[in-house]
Amino acid sequence: MTDYDAIIIGAGHNGLICGAYLAKAGKRVLVVDGREQPGGCASTRELAPGFRLSDCAQWLQQFDDTIVRDLDLKSAGLKLGAGKRTIALQAGGDHLTLDGDLLRGAGIGTKDQVNFQSFRQQIDVFSKLMLKLYRNRAPKLVDADWSDRMTLMKLGLGLKLMGKENMQDLMRIALINIYDVMNENFDHEGLKAALALDAITGTNMGPRSPNTVYTYLHRAMGGPLQAGGVAQVMGGMGALGEALQAAAERCGAKVQLGCAVEKIVKEGDRVTGVSLADGSALTAKVVISSADPTTTFRDLLGYEHLETGMARRVAQYRTRSGTAKLHLALSGLPAFTGLDAKALSQRLVIAPTMDAIESAFNPMKYAECGPSQVFDISIPSVEDSSLAPEGQHVLTALVHYLPYAPDGGWEAHRQATLDNLMRQLEAYAPGLGGQVVASELLVPPDLEAAYGMAGGNWHHGELSIDQALMMRPFPGSTQYRTAVEGLYLCGAGAHPGGSLMGLPGRNAAQEISKQGVLA
Amino acid sequence: MNAPQRDTMLLPTPFHSRVEAMCELNDWGNWMGYTTPNAFFDVELEYFAIRSTTGVFDLSPMNKYRITGPDAEAFLNRMVTRNVSKLGVNRVGYAVWCNDAGQVMDDGTIFRLGEQDFRLCSYQRADDWLHWCTLGFDVTITNESEDIAGLAVQGPTSCTVLTLLGCAGLDQLKPFGIAHFTFEGAPMMVSRTGFTGDLGYEVWVAPEQAEALWDQLFELGRDYLIKPIGSYALDIARIEAGFLQAHVDFVPSEEVVRNGRTRSPFELGLEWLVDFSKPLFNGRSALLEEKAKGSRYRFAMLDIEGNKPAEHSFIMKGDKVVGTVTSAAWCPTVKSNLAYAQIEMPHGAVGDELVAEIYYQRELHWTRLMAPCRVIGGPLFNPQRRRQTPAPPF
Numbered sequence: 011m012t013d014y015d016a017i018i019i020g021a022g023h024n025g026l027i028c029g030a031y032l033a034k035a036g037k038r039v040l041v042v043d044g045r046e047q048p049g050g051c052a053s054t055r056e057l058a059p060g061f062r063l064s065d066c067a068q069w070l071q072q073f074d075d076t077i078v079r080d081l082d083l084k085s086a087g088l089k090l091g092a093g094k095r096t097i098a099l100q101a102g103g104d105h106l107t108l109d110g111d112l113l114r115g116a117g118i119g120t121k122d123q124v125n126f127q128s129f130r131q132q133i134d135v136f137s138k139l140m141l142k143l144y145r146n147r148a149p150k151l152v153d154a155d156w157s158d159r160m161t162l163m164k165l166g167l168g169l170k171l172m173g174k175e176n177m178q179d180l181m182r183i184a185l186i187n188i189y190d191v192m193n194e195n196f197d198h199e200g201l202k203a204a205l206a207l208d209a210i211t212g213t214n215m216g217p218r219s220p221n222t223v224y225t226y227l228h229r230a231m232g233g234p235l236q237a238g239g240v241a242q243v244m245g246g247m248g249a250l251g252e253a254l255q256a257a258a259e260r261c262g263a264k265v266q267l268g269c270a271v272e273k274i275v276k277e278g279d280r281v282t283g284v285s286l287a288d289g290s291a292l293t294a295k296v297v298i299s300s301a302d303p304t305t306t307f308r309d310l311l312g313y314e315h316l317e318t319g320m321a322r323r324v325a326q327y328r329t330r331s332g333t334a335k336l337h338l339a340l341s342g343l344p345a346f347t348g349l350d351a352k353a354l355s356q357r358l359v360i361a362p363t364m365d366a367i368e369s370a371f372n373p374m375k376y377a378e379c380g381p382s383q384v385f386d387i388s389i390p391s392v393e394d395s396s397l398a399p400e401g402q403h404v405l406t407a408l409v410h411y412l413p414y415a416p417d418g419g420w421e422a423h424r425q426a427t428l429d430n431l432m433r434q435l436e437a438y439a440p441g442l443g444g445q446v447v448a449s450e451l452l453v454p455p456d457l458e459a460a461y462g463m464a465g466g467n468w469h470h471g472e473l474s475i476d477q478a479l480m481m482r483p484f485p486g487s488t489q490y491r492t493a494v495e496g497l498y499l500c501g502a503g504a505h506p507g508g509s510l511m512g513l514p515g516r517n518a519a520q521e522i523s524k525q526g527v528l529a
Numbered sequence: 530m531n532a533p534q535r536d537t538m539l540l541p542t543p544f545h546s547r548v549e550a551m552c553e554l555n556d557w558g559n560w561m562g563y564t565t566p567n568a569f570f571d572v573e574l575e576y577f578a579i580r581s582t583t584g585v586f587d588l589s590p591m592n593k594y595r596i597t598g599p600d601a602e603a604f605l606n607r608m609v610t611r612n613v614s615k616l617g618v619n620r621v622g623y624a625v626w627c628n629d630a631g632q633v634m635d636d637g638t639i640f641r642l643g644e645q646d647f648r649l650c651s652y653q654r655a656d657d658w659l660h661w662c663t664l665g666f667d668v669t670i671t672n673e674s675e676d677i678a679g680l681a682v683q684g685p686t687s688c689t690v691l692t693l694l695g696c697a698g699l700d701q702l703k704p705f706g707i708a709h710f711t712f713e714g715a716p717m718m719v720s721r722t723g724f725t726g727d728l729g730y731e732v733w734v735a736p737e738q739a740e741a742l743w744d745q746l747f748e749l750g751r752d753y754l755i756k757p758i759g760s761y762a763l764d765i766a767r768i769e770a771g772f773l774q775a776h777v778d779f780v781p782s783e784e785v786v787r788n789g790r791t792r793s794p795f796e797l798g799l800e801w802l803v804d805f806s807k808p809l810f811n812g813r814s815a816l817l818e819e820k821a822k823g824s825r826y827r828f829a830m831l832d833i834e835g836n837k838p839a840e841h842s843f844i845m846k847g848d849k850v851v852g853t854v855t856s857a858a859w860c861p862t863v864k865s866n867l868a869y870a871q872i873e874m875p876h877g878a879v880g881d882e883l884v885a886e887i888y889y890q891r892e893l894h895w896t897r898l899m900a901p902c903r904v905i906g907g908p909l910f911n912p913q914r915r916r917q918t919p920a921p922p923f
Binding site: 279313314316319320321322486495 | 600607628629630658664665666808809810811812813814
């Protein structure tokens, strides 16, 4: 008799979701994590006394509503803010607002208005088709079994039903870059850049990199998943982690925090359990890792326990990311030129043109901290006053792109980079620097250390087509199963990939139950 | 005669000047990018030197890798299918290694030179694979292919000739043992190994010693009828002795392009090299699965009626083609017509009676011969002197 049916490594959102579903199905489940808080990247942290902010992920925009309902996360305490508009800040102060299907400001033309609506409609059609792949395990093409063939048939039928033109368009653009697609559709540079930003967030790609249409569609999954647009989690993103922990525990799972898994224990040909930082060892019928594949196989299991071909796949799995996080505690509401106070609760992006994004990407490729970056900004304390002392605010920004390992190491660059980012923000929000009570810059290695994500990549590995779908994370370890018996994956490194979406965790639970390995 | 007068596409080995001087037929081949003799003067006489006196074969083109470090043994145990922990210091073991799919990448010999010091001799260049295999292991891999010259000295009088060369007490060396000597003040390693199935040794020196070694061997061995041999003669000897040849009897799995053309150790008759008591080695899970499900092919040694080598023959069971020949030779010492074949399961068990479809030509006249053959359990050539210690004096 094993200690548990399943031990899940990592109490991130996917780990907790997987645990909750398995526990709900009557399995004995332990979710274990070295961090003191649940949620992993869905985390709230105090930057300075009284100033709390979403430490890693800042927006909820693709979270599967089915999971919210299945696990009744609302009664477990999850509260989302209102859906946000995206305001693309322009140099002159005449900003562009993206509000659902509507565009306002910045001299946007009628042609772009019309094209924007048809573009959104088409993306909606495409993402609905993707949903057929996202809510299941990714079907194998070779050795496909009955269930894989069903998925493929549904996919084929879906392709056919979307009409010849849409089908041709999807086939044409699916593997190309967002830069070309934006130029085909729109004239307004600010609009193109604001949309392209969604395609490169959390990646190691620029708008001209192939594959960025796929990542754009990935981000657009919020539509068919009924996530209700970009939103902030009230109380900070950590509240999502807490709600998931409560839901998992309500289902009967045990959640043990503050105790890291040291090693995945393999005996003979199969994984039999884990050893923990406190020296204890636990056994289970299966171990399910929500850690990224590199951490799982290289660090927790160890290359020496893998056959060489698989060790090579792990070593070659790409985990670079150029996304950093800027955190500010502010003594007052910042003044952005051309924005009223109410507008500051919205999502603000600074990405003037697609070329500006690409130019920010270029130095990062060569491990340099470039002169200019692009920003995806949240001032969550406007909508949620619990996050900062009365009258004061917190600002968080996703910053693209900063390298993982600049020459000379991050400590030689950190302050200069932070100063440079502040100068860039001040161009849009004069006087912002004077309001700063506390600040910090989390660069990819910081995110790696804090959240155990190799490369600081929040997708747990680049979401490129060779590492996606039926090849995620790599051949031989797909469909949540790995090449090592008894070891499964349920994190963002598994299909369908990263961002706060919850599908890898949910799909893994579904698949592992179906395989009967917990019986 | 020294180095070649011009750059050639094929490299010379450290023995090239001497080999060239003795290569009366001027019949050259390409062995892994090196100029190597197919035959020196007469293939059959060269073969009989191996079996009756001493044949000398230049094996310098073999790839040699030094594997050292605290994890060297664990590294090799993960890489090859056999258990390297059972290999003592100064011992040599034959090994194959597989990819994750359990398909043979290459075969070779592992020389254990110390507790944490090994040399791997492989047929293929293996730098890339060895590098990948180091992930997770504290080992250093050095390609010393060009730092070591090697001669196979094989045949009944080989021990005597090498003893004259200064290998005192060599007759005490057991099969697969390693002994260390000096030659002209430099280290010389001798292993009782070979590719002929006969009493024989392999001698390893620095390239600088190569020409002097060759000269002295032939000088001292003259009375013992020492002869240089080329790859054709060696091929007959190795078929007679039951040894596989990479690229001939199997295609290294990383070079295979077509689906299904790779072979597992089981399909090459090498199950004795697969040690499942090891917790992990490359190909283990695939091989366990194959063991449970059964293999696609069986390696069969065939004793064929008549004296026409069954080169490239189809092997029939009744009207049905059940296999093909990979190596074939008329073997003079055992006076048998032998062939190795890949036979589709379930055929090819020892004792199975099959038919080889042999085509041969005499003066432009092709003849098709349906030669009955029988699967035999092992090589017919297996003389006592191969195993005897002390090595018998001839």
